[in-house]
Amino acid sequence: MSRETTNLLYLVTIVTFVLALRFLSNPATARRGNQIGAAGMLLAIVVTFLQDSIVSYWEIAVGMVIGGAFGLVAARKVRMTAMPQMVALFNGVGGGAAALIALSEFHNIAPDPGTLQKDISASIVLSAIIGSISFAGSMIAFAKLQELIGGRPIVYPLQQATNAVLFAALLAAAIAIVAGTERQWLMWALVCGSLLFGVLFVLPIGGADMPVVISLLNAFTGLAAAATGFELENNVLIVSGMLVGASGTLLTILMGRAMNRSITNVLFGAFGQLAPSAAGATAGGATDGQVRSASAEDVAVMLAYAHKVVFVPGYGMAVAQAQHDVHTLADLLEARGVEVSYAIHPVAGRMPGHMNVLLAEANVPYPQLKEMDEANSEFGRTDVALIIGANDVVNPDARNNQGSPIYGMPILNVDQAQQVVVLKRSMNPGFAGIENPLFLNPKTVMLFGDAKESVDKLAASVKTL
């Protein structure tokens, strides 16, 4: 197949990818868009198989079957609550592939030193660095989300200095390669150093900031793919990679804005470290109060006789897999004429839009899901705000306490509702380790226990009323 025909067919693939993203602007068309994108991907793979330069089909086919089977099984088996780590995993392998392509290509063409065009060697080192960071970083993010390692930020002395020195060394190695020191060992060192950097870079970031990290690493893999496109002079890689790069960057910015924190603060702030001083500030403030706990029966009465109830789901609901039970409870309440809606904070959960996916899985109609601004305008006329495993996104300290590490983050103003019920496992502070004065608010009652069990108990009690 000629290079011209190939490029035009690749253009078809690019168009399908743009359409896939375009169709994502509406839930009704989103799935079709994804299928169109998948068809475009298939086209690109077939076209690539027909290249004259490809002579060993069998090895590639076997590799594709192995990788594809793994991807298929993992994707089909994963529970919706484990989606963030699955996305991190697939993101990582994509980045790893880009880094390996760079290694392979460099190994192939570098035996004749000095012949490499500068822009080719520059794209090779770029995709090697970014791809490796994305691979290692995603694996750490996966391990944190899967709770293979602790979700708390891991910090040690001179951390940022170490990272800075390592980064400078990587930069120096990259420049040396582009300048003409086309040595294989230097390339391997570059990849190993970048892997290490990826690990060190994600370790100090707390579990609560994972939405930002995953979205940033997503952008990284996209950029690595685009760099691979320059390296192989391939248009479909450049455009598709950059589309993903732009998307990941935009999402990262949106996440940061939703938390009112700069991206540098998320990445280098080792969030949660500030917590002890902030806790002190709270204790010293005027928020002395008693924690009141209630029984499921009391709360059921409160909910059943309300006019308007707003559910505020958080990561606790995801961990307890309570989304189906929450929907059952909502149905029972609606059958009694209670108006039920869900207030979704943009960073609730472990990835952007995480709660939306879980509630959609439980068949909650998406018009009932309210975004932050809309939800906040409704709390004033809400009788009961039922908080299911959310914490930081409803912490009034973000509004009132300048000493709080989350001060300035837009929150759901649940304390404007008539009554607040918090479903929580214990009084331990949340993932970010920050005290929440909402729990001491006189309007608030706590219902302790696993979110799923508590919601089930509530549903059972509502039924008996």
Add this chain to the structure above:
Amino acid sequence: MSHGLLLSFEITILVLAIFLGFEVISKVPTLLHTPLMSGTNAIHGIVIVGAMLVAGAGHKDTLTTVIGLVAVVLASANVVGGFVVTDRMLEMFKKRERKEPDS
């Protein structure tokens, strides 16, 4: 086409792709941000094209081919996993009748 000219075209489409990306992504509602992330995740699986090109070129050097093949395995997992996971998520967002609450 000279190498420099080709490079200039490549940079042109790269920059246009950035703007195109921002343009289409900014129209995606927060409701769909998880599928968006997972969908773009599948799209960067396009590195499979690069992996196939380096793995299948019939190099005399075994190491080049082996690394390329590992890249094929990883990229295939990315492509298949990415699209299947996204499809599973979006399947749940299909249109449903909304029960009208009493008002």
